[in-house]
Amino acid sequence: MKKKYLLLALLLSGLSAAFATEAPQKLMVAPGTLSATSATLIWDKPVKYDDIVRYHIILNGKEAGTTAKGNYILNGLSPVKTYSCAVRSEDRDGKLSAPSAPVKFNTQHQGKTFNVTDFGAKGDGATINTKAIQKAIDACPVNGTVLIPEGTFMSGALYLKSHMTLQIAKGGVLKGSVSDVDYLPFINNRFEGWEMKTYASLINAGIMNNKGGYTVDDLHIKGEGTISGGNSPLAKNMMDHGGLRVRGRLICLLNCRDVEIQGLNIQDSPCWTIHYIYSKGVTCHDLKIVSTAHNGDGLDPDSSDDSYIFNCSFSTGDDCIAIKSGKNPEGFTIGKPTRNVRITDCDFIKGHGISIGSEMSGGVSDVLVQDCKAGALLNGMQIKGTKERGGYVKNVTVADCQLLKITIFTALNYNNDGAAAPEPPTFANFTFRNIDLSKASVAKGPVMDLNGFKDDAHKLKDCSFTNIITPDNARIVIKDAERLNFTNVKSASGAKPVYEANNSTNVVY
Template sequence: MKRYLAVILVSCFVLSVSAAPPNKYNLMIAPGTLSETSVTLLWDKQYGGDSLMYHIIVNGKTHGFTGKTNYTLDKLKPATTYKVSFQLITGKNSQTKKQTVLKFKTAAQGKVYNILDFGAKSDSTFINTSFIQKAIDACTAGGTVYIPKGTFLSGALFLKSNMTLHVAEGAVLQGSVDTLDYLPLIKNRFEGWEMYTYASLINAGTLNRDGSYNVRNLRITGGGTIKGGGKKLELACKAARGIRSRGRLILLMNSQDVSIDNLTITEPPCWTIHYLYSDNISCHNLTIITKGIHNGDGIDPDSSTDSYIFNCTFDTGDDCIAIKSGKNPEGYYVGKPTTNVRITNCNFIRGHGISIGSEMSGGVSGVLVQDCKAGALLHGMQIKGTKDRGGYVKNVTVDNCQLMKITIFSAVNYNNDGEAAPVLPTFENFVFKNIDLSQANVKEPVININGFTDPKHKLRNVVFTNLTLPENGKVVINDAEKVKFEKVKTVNGQKPEYVVKSSTGIVY
């Protein structure tokens, strides 16, 4: 995980954060979560027993215990310094290992801007766009724009740095279904190409390729619901300007240190949460529902660095998570990779997959999927691309998950327009370990991995360790090099069926 400097920008202010020297836990503050009264901690998973617990101590007193690799401290006081001690407790004789210490100071109490005070009304026909935007524009650094209980209909809203948008429990920020409420058109990226589209319901930042960030220290939270225009808006956008004109539900561009948390997010016209050319993004404690929406992805990290997605539930009409970095020559020459994506403690109920690609031409590396549970996703945990993409996917680890399928595709039959990148792509260095696949459907391969046919670009260096497949489970391997299976058994202790073609160095 990314180690923070002694001073970092988070949640509306410059706040002092100091920690002990780097340690194996990599204890850190989740980007965007340090507020007046709470903070969320993240750390790397530790091993060494079946009953590991993490003991969280605040100012010398026990705050709680967790088996996860994240923990939220709440009911803190504003503008107050806290010292957190973090201890690992193993199952062997209840040993307590050496503690790690993190110090931080909460934000000062900011001003609250209730949208009702700016003319907003909870009414199914009243468009609140201008009134909510007035509250956002008036919000001073460290302040909160507050959406109270009720349903508030709105078009596109544009957030800024150093603020919180708080959608309270019982509140619904409802997107309108009129395309005119999402003008002017803005430049973003869809399916690999930079282009102009309708604005999203919630927008932050403006697109550029120079590596700068124009929105920082933003939080979208509150316990309520953000609900888009859904199918009606989707169809209206398609009719007016075509399928690629649709906005998102939440769009971040060139943004840094952002937390989207503790919300139900549903009914997008297209992708739900999309962040592009951004850094230090936390998406956590979210319920994302997009059933019946064309291209209804849940979360799309796109040419972005340091993403932390945890404690989320997905029920989607397309990919639950799709990690991207542009397509074909444009994505290759823009050359902005997606790196360091941590997906932990998530529940994937329905959707197409936990996906990397298919737009991965700028490169994707450093992906961890850990302690997750996936239902009957169409493609399961999948890595996908085509020979035209260029770029790479490398250094991916999937650990301690319950899955129904693992797939690697080197050819997909969609989103394949445009000329090819100047080089062939590379898939390499994947680790799948401690995975329960016992509930998979055996009518098709449980593990289906396919590299590129070019001898120089075959899938390579893949390790499967400690996997359980259903009885009669099948493993298919095409166009791969150096693929190793260790302790891979069916539920009855037998080896699965292996089907190998055009591959070398396969060990099972």
């Protein structure tokens, strides 16, 4: 009997050695991405991933492709068919891991495609096609597609529904009118933390309700074309009839679930570009987002769960991404947090920041920013709020990124009107690791500016900074904090930064 167990132990030891490379973790189909012919896989890196160079995607037992990223689009699938997928890691020596835990899924049935030109729409760049396009949307059956073909199709506000795809073909442009009348009537919305009436957006889905529930499910907005808004001229027309905060967005999702926005050029919003509120399971990937308007944020998850943002580029007039959850007493009382936001493989070219806040009174937790590159963003990777906000930001991980600045702000000179929440926010449990800050400009201030709140119960707490490459002569400023650890933080030449700690305890460097 002992020999039997010894042989089994040796066999298991041999199998373990054969697959010394670790498999990826938490493989899943990204929310909203499953259709009749495609699905998008996402996964987490192995625990030990320093030597991993690529991943192999296994579809029904056969290799379907490879990628260096943590995501992969499966195209060319058959409708109404069961698939099983797994992913294997490959290290620098060409060794493969065992397959990950598999994920199984069933593709949807293929619905009809309705070309908007068959409903009277004209892609001449001049005709306002709102009624014709909306007619196609209303007629679209379950799992059907409304197609914007090649051409420039002008439109006002459009309202999407469950179980449909809005597809913008290559060479096709859905272009927003610059007349504010085309975005009436006003809808219930949220902006800068307040619930209020605003103009509708170019693309709308759902009805806002902070008590919960989802009004639109299984929606796809995708293609190789462009969605373009009315930009600053439309913003001016809207502001002339209601002020700064009544402007619509370019894409606005209200109480939606399982939504995919994929593949498009998205540009020229009159305000925030993509905004979703009280929603769950929104996947935004392979997008090129460009904005120049005032308050031209790129993407704003707001009191929403399970956001997956990857393979996107941002060049914006404000924050590239701003994770939000309401403002001051209203946001604190509604109490709907934003949770589980995964931002990976994105390129932040221009803008104010990769941001959490400033409206975060309902709470923000479990955010991952990984394998991203940021250019000259005004505030870099930033977490921000004011003492009036209330709520919390906790469990944030930023890893394997190239950044130019890290900031945690607790005093802002904008968007701080209205009464205060009953207590200051809590900022805690932030992890920064494997960050390249080497190209940061030391002439423009500290490369890390880290602040908590003066209240002893609301200091910045329990943060770690590990394997950070700084420029020479770097400064790190710490204020109102406790239990911050800095490990292997230095320049390529080995020079350590200068630390300036004020009203802070248990800061180790």
